[in-house]
Amino acid sequence: MIEIRWHSRAGQGAVTGAKSLGDIVATTGKEVQAFALYGSAKRGAALRAYNRIDDKPIINHAKFMRPDYVLVIDPALAYTDDITMNDKETTKYIITTHLDKEQLVSEIPSLQDKKDRVYVVDCVQISLDEIGRSIPNAPMLGAFVKVSGMFELDYFLENMKRVLKKFPQKIIDGNMRAITRAYNEVK
Amino acid sequence: MPKEIFELNEREVWDGNYAASQAMRQARVDVMAAYPITPSTPIVENYGAYVANGYIDGEFVMVESEHAAMSACVGASAAGGRVATATSSQGFALMVEVLYQASGMRLPIVLNVVNRALASPLNVRGDHSDMYLGRDSGWIQLDAFNAQEAYDLALCAFKIGENHSVRLPVMVHQDGFVTSHTAQNVYPLSDEEAYNFVGDIQPVDDMLDFSRPVTYGAQTEEDWHFEHKAKQHKALMDSRSVIDEVFAEFKKVSGREYKRVESYMMEDAEVAIVALGTTVETARVAAMELREKEGIKAGVVAPRVFRPFPFDMIRDALENVKSIAVLDRSSPGGAMGALFNEVSAALYTTPKRPLVTNYIYGLGGRDFAVEDAIEIFKEQKANADAGHITTPIQQFSGLRGPKLGFFQTKRGS
Known part of the structure; x- marks a missing residue:
């Protein structure tokens, strides 16, 4: 089973991101789960979203997990939220930031002993450039596709088009560019 | 018949609310009277959208409270329609008076209950307080453990409640957020399979049959109340074999097996x-x-x-x-x-x-x-x-x- 935890702010699209990821993973024949911890969360409040992916039906409904991947889509949450909570020795971190990896890690003590498992990408800038708004969820998916090696980029893009089909073509194209750029730029 | 065809895949990724609302669409619910409340809101919201967009030939009745929602359901069901709604927590609590009316009048209404804690302290998250509050109300209560089951059991609910030897309202429970807002793989039936399974509603003593006027909820006092309640209790007890039959039939169309x-x-x-x-x-x-x-x-x-x-x-x-x-x-x-x-x-x-x-x-x-x-x-x-x-x-x-x-x-x- 692969478990993923998203750190985000309400309005940045982590819940949609987690559900889109679930939707696409399901097309490969796997079983998925996507949920979030929010209730009366206001826009801007920190929230967490979760994915589980497995070959057999997922019957664990606990919120508690030891994530294989931690996806941080708000740059400030890397500093203020407990992003290493319940992690494992193999947990990989993908963090949205305009800083380079060395500088980011030097500023966050909890990441210093897991440097080789930290990946950075500027999802905010990419979404501003390509979609015209700060919606860092789509580029984060591109970065995740690269880091996890779970899909070929083309397969993912094709399926993402289906997930986004109710949106205008301009938005779909922007998302495709954002995912592709993050895939190429994550390091 | 609905004007528009809803496109479904063999495998969907749905949360419990969406799954339940799809079952409402496929069962072609005639009337839904609702006053939305978290976490069940999307069920009635989606039904409203299906009506507005022509995916279902039904009526969404806007009301001023959950008490009114269940009251309107009672009216529509007594009139002979297939009727459903959804609620949670405080909304369920406000419905309670009418829940007893519905079961006493033997009306096969389906209520999707997305389980949530009861205040105070105020809390929108899931526990089984509302489910337990309904346990003496004379309704059949089915319990789903995940989104797939919320869908499956909602379809079964109509077939159980509307069976002429049952004629009782049915609640389908799912856990607030943990099921209702968690997306997972769901394998729906096609619209045709689902509707053929549920079948047309065959109303009993429907009030819109003007050639045969009937009274619902008459006053009985000590003369007949006890006999009515005993008969209602017996109907609930005897519904066990119907539930078994409906589950067996559902297995034939879906491959998924349920037991009491x-x-x-x-x-x-x-x-x-x-x-x-x-x-x-x-x-x-x-x-x-x-x-x-x-x-x-x-x-x-x-x-x-x-x-x-x-x-x-x-x-x-x-x-x-x-x-x-x-x-x-x-x-x-x-x-x-x-x-x-x-x-x-x-x-x-x-x-x-x-x-x-x-x-x-x-x-x-x-x-x-x-x-x-x-x-x-x-x-x-x-x-x-x-x-x-x-x-x-x-x-x-x-x-x-x-x-x-x-x-x-x-x-x-």
């Missing part, structure tokens, strides 16, 4: 957890882990049908187990948990009378992790080995602060 009591790994189980909702599945993960890693023969038993309570099947499922933990996700308000009491009563009529303990857990959405279930199983194992209950009979799982427990056993020790 679900048992997992119980063939040789020495200890068991009895629970409702998503906890049933999380406890199964714990049981598998204990079997693999520690050789503890753990199993899980769950009432799929909370009302009519499966007294007979619960007894059969558990009578050979040594120690049983019954989990209640509702504040018992000065008593043992309701599920504990009912399971214990059933087991008291067996020759071996296994040890039974009660755990209150998960109130207001407190997480129930695999680790919590493992701890509970291990306490049962200790009871089984000792031959008597080694803990207080009622305990609290997942509660912060000092350990809380009530009553000691008078057997064995």
Whole structure:
């Protein structure tokens, strides 16, 4: 089973991101789960979203997990939220930031002993450039596709088009560019 | 017939709310009267969108409260329509008066209950307080453990409630957020399969049949009230065989099997957890882990049908187990948990009378992790080995602060 935890702010699209990821993973024949911890969360409040992916039906409904991947889509949450909570020795971190990896890690003590498992990408800038708004969820998916090696980029893009089909073509194209750029730029 | 065709894939990724609303669409619900409340809101919201966009030829009735919502459902059902709605928590509480009216009038309304805590303190998250509040209301109560089941059971609900030997309203329960807002793989039936399974509604004594006027909810006083209530109770008890038939028929169209009591790994189980909702599945993960890693023969038993309570099947499922933990996700308000009491009563009529303990857990959405279930199983194992209950009979799982427990056993020790 692969478990993923998203750190985000309400309005940045982590819940949609987690559900889109679930939707696409399901097309490969796997079983998925996507949920979030929010209730009366206001826009801007920190929230967490979760994915589980497995070959057999997922019957664990606990919120508690030891994530294989931690996806941080708000740059400030890397500093203020407990992003290493319940992690494992193999947990990989993908963090949205305009800083380079060395500088980011030097500023966050909890990441210093897991440097080789930290990946950075500027999802905010990419979404501003390509979609015209700060919606860092789509580029984060591109970065995740690269880091996890779970899909070929083309397969993912094709399926993402289906997930986004109710949106205008301009938005779909922007998302495709954002995912592709993050895939190429994550390091 | 609906004007528009809804495009469905064989495999969808839906949350429990969306799954339930799709079942409402496929069953072609004629009238939904609703006053939306978190976390059940998307069920009625989606139905409204299906009506507005031509996916269903139905009517969405906007009302000023949940009391009015259920009242409008009563009217529409008495008129002869297929009727459904959804609610949670405080909304359910406000509906309660009319729930008893609906069951007493023998109206086959379907109510999707997305389980949520009752205030105070205010809390939008899931527990079973509202579900328990409905347990004497005379409704059939089906319990889903995940989104797929919320869909499946919603379809079964119409077929059970509308059966002429049943004629009772049916609730379909799912856990707030943990099911309602968790997306997972769901394998829906096609519209045609689903509708053919549910079938056309055949109203009984419908008020719109002007050639044969009838009265609903007449005053009875001591002259007839008791006979009416006894007949209603008998109808609930007798619905067990109809529920079994509907589940068997559903298996034929879907391949998915439901039983009034679900048992997992119980063939040789020495200890068991009895629970409702998503906890049933999380406890199964714990049981598998204990079997693999520690050789503890753990199993899980769950009432799929909370009302009519499966007294007979619960007894059969558990009578050979040594120690049983019954989990209640509702504040018992000065008593043992309701599920504990009912399971214990059933087991008291067996020759071996296994040890039974009660755990209150998960109130207001407190997480129930695999680790919590493992701890509970291990306490049962200790009871089984000792031959008597080694803990207080009622305990609290997942509660912060000092350990809380009530009553000691008078057997064995």
